[in-house]
Amino acid sequence: KNEVEQSPQNLTAQEGEFITINCSYSVGISALHWLQQHPGGGIVSLFMLSSGKKKHGRLIATINIQEKHSSLHITASHPRDSAVYICAAEETSGSRLTFGEGTQLTVNP
Amino acid sequence: NAGVMQNPRHLVRRRGQEARLRCSPMKGHSHVYWYRQLPEEGLKFMVYLQKENIIDESGMPKERFSAEFPKEGPSILRIQQVVRGDSAAYFCASSLQGALVKNIQYFGAGTRLSVL
Numbered sequence: 001k002n003e004v005e006q007s008p009q010n011l012t013a014q015e016g017e018f019i020t021i022n023c024s025y026s027v028g029i030s031a032l033h034w035l036q037q038h039p040g041g042g043i044v045s046l047f048m049l050s051s052g053k054k055k056h057g058r059l060i061a062t063i064n065i066q067e068k069h070s071s072l073h074i075t076a077s078h079p080r081d082s083a084v085y086i087c088a089a090e091e092t093s094g095s096r097l098t099f100g101e102g103t104q105l106t107v108n109p
Numbered sequence: 110n111a112g113v114m115q116n117p118r119h120l121v122r123r124r125g126q127e128a129r130l131r132c133s134p135m136k137g138h139s140h141v142y143w144y145r146q147l148p149e150e151g152l153k154f155m156v157y158l159q160k161e162n163i164i165d166e167s168g169m170p171k172e173r174f175s176a177e178f179p180k181e182g183p184s185i186l187r188i189q190q191v192v193r194g195d196s197a198a199y200f201c202a203s204s205l206q207g208a209l210v211k212n213i214q215y216f217g218a219g220t221r222l223s224v225l
Binding site for chain 2: 044
């Protein structure tokens with residue numbers, strides 16, 4: 001069993017739909033990161049959170065420490081949101097990140 | 110994000126050659142991380158360095174791989190005697206502070222290594 005698991009692996013949506021990507025982790029963490037990897041391969045950090053909820057534009061990330069679960073939501077999805085979304089756990093023992101396998105999101109116009 | 114500079118973007122090597130991947134962190138950042146993404150696989154941690162120190166190399170293969178982050182200049186990930194299985198995207202990230210303070214890691218665009 002991976003230490004960080006994401007679901008779904010693949011997600012196809014129509015433009016305007018509300019998107020949810022889930023992440024569960026089994027390690028002790030100091031923070032949970034959400035990253036976006038573009039089709040060209042570049043990686044962008046979207047959120048780093050250790051409790052509660054953060055919002056940036058149409059993106060919302062939440063974390064439940066007790067349940068060891070985090071979600072990334074995208075409201076009013078758009079084709080330009082199409083990318084791989086990666087959840088990563090920053091372990092309490094250090095700064096190394098342990099990554100989920102990623103969720104491939106495709107938003108169709 | 111554009112502040113972390115990796116070069117080259119693409120590197121082609123023949124089996125047995127050496128590969129040197131460079132990473133210049135964002136200005137003011139003294140913590141560097143290297144990650145590897147094998148084809149069709151997720152990202153995996155390799156090594157975490159501070160200036161002149163290796164903090165955590167638990168993700169580095171035991172042989173042929175080494176990393177450094179000198180006082181002056183970029184961080185270097187060196188792969189000796191490359192094999193086809195080393196073909197992957199290698200990403201560098203930097204942060205302002207390390208383990209004691211939670212902080213964002215900023216990623217470079219990656220170096221795509223192809224071993225022929």
